[in-house]
């Protein structure tokens with residue numbers, strides 16, 4: 001993904017590298033300087049800095065409804 005794309009809580013993303021559990025889809029659980037995300041299959045939670053997150057994301061699978069998304073405060 002291009003650097004600086006909009007990251008939203010609830011966004012579902014696909015990563016370049018598969019998780020050991022065999023899943024490559026993650027749901028963003030927090031935004032800010034660090035991006036938190038939860039594995040959609042095994043529920044594992046990881047925290048990445050924004051730069052690392054942008055490097056790892058291959059594509060955005062689903063963008064949450066903006067009216068339901070929690071406001072991002074980390075910017």
Ligand SMILES: [Zn+2]
Nearest residue numbers: 019021039042
């Ligand atoms: Zn997993």
